[in-house]
Amino acid sequence: MDLTTTYLGLNLKSPLVPSAAAPLSDDLDNLRHLEDAGAAAIVLHSLFEEQLVREKFELHHHLEYGTESFAESLTYFPEPDTFHTGPELYLEHIREAKAALSIPIIASLNGFSPGGWTEYAKLMEEAGADAIELNLYFVPTDPDVSGAAIETMFIETLRDVKYSVEIPVAVKLSPYFSNLANMAKRLDKAGADGLVLFNRFMQPDINPEELEVEAVANLSGGGDLRLPLRWIAILHDRVGADLAATGGIQHGRDVIKAVMAGAKVAQVCSALLRHGFPYLTKLEDEIRHWMEEYEYESIAQMHGSMSQANSPDASAFERAQYVRAIESFYVPDAALRVLH
Amino acid sequence: MSHLRFGANPIRSTYLIDQANFIACHQWNFLEKLDVLARAKRGSTFLVNSPFDADNPAETWAQLPIEIQETIVRRELKVYAINAYKVARENGMGGRINTVMQTCFFALANVLPADQAIAEIKHAIEKSYGKKGAEIVAMNIKAVDATLENLYEVPIGSPDGAVRRQPGMPNHAPDFIRNVEGAMLVGQGDALPVSALPCDGTYPTGSAKWEKRNVAQFIPVWDEDVCIQCGKCVAVCPHATIRGKVYEPSELETAPATFKSTDSRDKKAFSGLKFTIQVAPEDCTGCGICVDVCPAKNKSQPSLKAINMQPQTPLREPEAENWEYFLKLPNPDRRTLDGTHIRTQQMQQPLFEFSGACAGCGETPYVKLLSQLFGDRAAIANATGCSSIYGGNLPTTPWSKDAEGRGPTWSNSLFEDNAEFGLGFRVSIDKQAMFAAELVQALREPIGADLADAILANAVQRDESDIYDQRQRVAQLKPMLETIDDPRAKQLATLADYLVKKSVWIVGGDGWAYDIGFGGLDHVIASGRNVNILVMDTEVYSNTGGQASKATPRGAVAKFAAGGKPSAKKDLGAIAMTYGNVYVASVSMGAKDEHTLKAFIEAEAYDGPSLIIAYSHCIAHGINMTTAMSHQKALVESGRWLLYRYNPDLIAQGENPLSLDSRAPKQGVKDSMYMENRFKMLTKTKPSDARKLLAEAQADVDARWKRYQAMVNLHQPETLPE
Structure with missing residues (x-):
């Protein structure tokens, strides 16, 4: 049985890839455990440029706060000779991961300044990353900025990064575009080697008793897979970039579905956070059992088999409203009369 | 005040200018x-940090005190x-003006030639901040450039300003405070003659209230409609500048126009009374801790609470008048006040107020609580450290007294001997009390058997009521003694x-309790004598600038533990x-x-040695001082700090003491650790050590929790040692 796939030009032993999340990848031992459990590649958690800058100011503030004010205590902290306040810790993590693991390592980047995206991407390449995933995390709130302007900014960011590095670059997208197919096509044209569908944003909750906004972990569940599934199926025949499914992969069968829709890999996070790293092995076992039972020989064999173009019911992926969805059911005339 | 001399040749002798x-x-x-x-020489240059901008230089002149104008x-x-302050704020420097003022200088x-000097400043900025990142260098260089743009010459007008220099202490302060401390x-x-100073070194208490430092740019303002009257803001205030009181509605007849009041929500204890939370606008440091702990939110606008920070300047005069009025409202009778709940206990008058501690200090709320609960009869031995500096630094002291003139007696001996120093208080007080009782017994006849017996029968004095009654008896006794012709009466x-x-x-x-004074502390608790020990644990030597002590937790960066403290907290x-x-x-x-309140009351009631270890956040932790009290919640929830009480009295009752x-x-x-710079900075300086120490710190906490649980589960009543 052949589970191999290719993604961003990398040969992978299976479609199972842990997705970018700090609890999965910020520790070298965790990376080892993931590889042992069967990860075909790992997307590291994102390097957030804005966070690095914030931390620099925060550190500076705390080291200076209250100093030079009392004669007996002119300072409150020892003055270190060096600080690692830039990207060097992240880069070191890439280097260590590359040295310790044999599977591909994909770095993830969330830039802040135009120079930051390209500078950090280059550094990630130099540190040995096999590919880069651009985490275009951005919640626009300014009503005077048009969607078109934001889309242009995304395209330009990708172009700049592609221009500065030679390793493959994937783009992780949110589903919030007026015409996602158009956005995907433009990113594809701008040189995206892969599109990762979709980014999951933290959604704050409101505590009505305490009158507080609460940041809650937003782990995905089974139903969440349907959104990426639809768009991967639609885009599979429309863009050249590799597609990755993320958000809602809970079982081996979900991976099968994603691949059939057209995904080259299925990125997993919430399931591993819920059940632990060995769950990755279980997912692989489930895939194997399923393929055995339904007599599939390879992942390649099913790749894109249920995409919009290949599926027996292409129009199903375009139905938008429930009212159209129920048309597929047989409704007796009598019942309709009652309803009217 | 610093004196700085420059010269072409190295300056070796030290003298002031x-x-x-x-x-x-x-x-x-x-x-x-x-x-x-x-000390200004004729024709010299005077630079002032003014609240007025370059576009209005005449206003700076107009607002200078006339005495300054005349000298100019x-x-x-x-x-x-x-x-x-504006230049610093607008350039990301917060309230730090040293770069700005240094550039002006x-x-x-x-x-040096100005251009060369400015180039050198920028060079020095790159040298000292380069390692922290280009953004930090850029911010400071921007501040230097903005300084040069905003520095302006003040046109010299006529010396006819309306502002006058104020005396050090107000004119209505007592003589000694005005003339000597002022x-x-x-x-x-x-310039004071030696004869002006107290010959035995005893200084009057209650003097900090005359200082009126006016350091806050923003002060809390009370919203009586949102307030739930819980007393938390009063409890946590490090400087006793926000207080609550209940009083008869009739008191409001003479209240200033802007004095706020509402009905007391406590319909049982304070039925029919009015309630006010009042801020001392000129003593408040503007730390904002009270706003952070306030649990009451405005239902339509939850970013507002029952107290909110507002600019001090426009509030200074009306609120100062309200404060004076508030102070004159009578304090509730201690005998009837429920001292066991914060809501009511916080109406006890603090006898520790307006200290010179840092804005947002984590120690002083405990000291203040002590003063509220027991201040009218307390004798306090204070170890050297922050608490001796803010507690007894000349010229003023925050230790205060109530309307009857009662308040704590306070002294500082040394750092290392404080526990023994306090034990000496105990031994001496006990001896004098014993001798007094012997004299009452000996003079039973002239005093009168009823009074003498009542005095002797009430030696224990369990509560406020007992103490009040005993004070009444002593007050009755004193004039009587003057009439008794017996040397023992004198x-x-x-x-x-x-x-x-x-x-x-x-x-x-x-630093005192865990380290330098530990031997003495151990000796004193082993004595079995009735002393109460309060350790304000900042986990570091705060007063000398953050050196590690044995109380410093594993992984914290401190001086002498620059690589993170490698061992666990004692x-x-x-x-x-x-x-x-x-x-x-x-x-x-x-x-x-x-x-905390329960522990203080139990410790004091226990007839033997008591030790309270009180977590005290500190500027040396590298935290947001405004939210420091709520940070303590995260600290306790993480298990880094345990809350417990071990009461030996329960052993005799067959109960679990712990x-x-x-x-x-x-x-x-x-x-919670990485919310504090003392831990977080290690991840930026020695990341692999930080990871190792974090894992070990977690193991410390887990092991300690298990150990304490095991101690609770033991529940084997022991017999008290004789």
Whole structure:
């Protein structure tokens, strides 16, 4: 049985890839455990440029706060000779991961300044990353900025990064575009080697008793897979970039579905956070059992088999409203009369 | 005040400057207090940090006190000004004006050609901040450029300003405070004759209230409609500048127009009474801790609470009048006030107020609580450290007294001997009380059997009511003694106050209790004597600038532990509990104020040695001082700090002496640790060490929790050692 796939030009032993999340990848031992459990590649958690800058100011503030004010205590902290306040810790993590693991390592980047995206991407390449995933995390709130302007900014960011590095670059997208197919096509044209569908944003909750906004972990569940599934199926025949499914992969069968829709890999996070790293092995076992039972020989064999173009019911992926969805059911005339 | 001399040749001798070529005043409000130009040479330069901008230089002149204006004109000074706080704020420097003022100095003082000096400043910025990142360098360089743009010359007008220099202490302050402490306050202490000073070194208490430092840019303002009258803001205030009172509605008849009031929500204890939360606008430091702990939110606008910070300047005068009025409202009778709940207990008058501690200090709320509960009968031995500096630094003291003139007796001996110093108080008080009782017995006949027996029968004095009654008896006794023709009556007159119970407190920080004074502390708790020890544990030597102590937790960066402290925090409470007859409590006011209150009351009531270890956040932790009290909640929830009480009295009752009062740790220590720069900075300096120490710190917490749980589960009543 052949589970191999290719993604961003990398040969992978299976479609199972842990997705970018700090609890999965910020520790070298965790990376080892993931590889042992069967990860075909790992997307590291994102390097957030804005966070690095914030931390620099925060550190500076705390080291200076209250100093030079009392004669007996002119300072409150020892003055270190060096600080690692830039990207060097992240880069070191890439280097260590590359040295310790044999599977591909994909770095993830969330830039802040135009120079930051390209500078950090280059550094990630130099540190040995096999590919880069651009985490275009951005919640626009300014009503005077048009969607078109934001889309242009995304395209330009990708172009700049592609221009500065030679390793493959994937783009992780949110589903919030007026015409996602158009956005995907433009990113594809701008040189995206892969599109990762979709980014999951933290959604704050409101505590009505305490009158507080609460940041809650937003782990995905089974139903969440349907959104990426639809768009991967639609885009599979429309863009050249590799597609990755993320958000809602809970079982081996979900991976099968994603691949059939057209995904080259299925990125997993919430399931591993819920059940632990060995769950990755279980997912692989489930895939194997399923393929055995339904007599599939390879992942390649099913790749894109249920995409919009290949599926027996292409129009199903375009139905938008429930009212159209129920048309597929047989409704007796009598019942309709009652309803009217 | 610093004196700086420059010269072409190295300067080796140390002396102060009499004729300065350049004088800078970094705080505008000093102009109102000090003769800052006393040493200005004719034709010299004066630089002032002004609240007024470059577009209005005449306003700076107009607002200078007339005495300053006169000196400027008479000595032909050149005057420059800058709104340094504004420049600093607008360039990301927060409230730090040193870069701004230093740039002004080099631009004006001509110790180097200005261009060369500015280039050197920028070079120095790159050198000192380069390692922290390009953004930090850029921010400071931007501040230098903005400084040069905003520095302006003040046109010299006529010396006819409306502002006058204020005396060091207000004119209505008592003589000693005005003439002696006031002189010290304005830097004229050296001019005082020795005869002006108290011959035995005893200074009057309650003097900090005369200072009126006016340091807050923003102060809390009470919204009586949103307030739930819980008393938490009053409890946590480090400087006793926000207070609550209940009073008869009739008191409001003479209230100032802007004085706020509402009905008391406590319909049982304070039925029909009015309630007010009042801020002392000129004493508040603007730390904002009270707003952070306030649990009451405005239902339509939850970003507002029952107290909210507003600019001090427009509130200063009306609120100062309201404060004076508030102070005159009678304090509730201690005998009827429920002192066991924060809501009501916080109406006890604090006898520790307006100290010079840092804005947002984590120690002083405990000291203040002590003063509220027992201050009217407390004798306090204070170890050297922050608490001795803010508690007893000349010229003023925050230790205060109530309307009857009662308040704590306070002294500081040394660092290392504080526990023994306090034990001496106990031994001496006990001896004098014993002798007083013997004299009452001996003079039973002339005093009268009823009074004498009543005095002797009430030696224990369990509560406020008992103490009140005993004070009444002593008050009755004293004039009687004057009429008794017996030398023993004269002796008893000097000792009669000891017939009222005293509360001995030994107070200090972790540097004293865990380290330098530990041998003495151990000796004192082993003595079995009735002393109360309050350790304000900042986990570091705070007063000398953050050196590691044995109380410093593993992984924290401190001086002498630059690589993160490699060993675990010493468990002082566990050591004390091994004696079996020592009351021990570990408290955190920010995590559970009612628990802290309970521990203080139990410790004082216990007739033996008591040790309270109180978590005290500190500027040396590298935290947001405004939210420091709520941070203590995260600290306790993570298990890094335990809440417990070990009460030996329960052993005799067959109960478990140890009560673990915090819940099982959740979520691990990482999140709460990395909210403090002392831990976080290690991840930026020695990341792999930080990871290792974090794992070990977690193991420390887990092991300690298990150990304490096991101790609780033991529940084997022991017999008290004889």
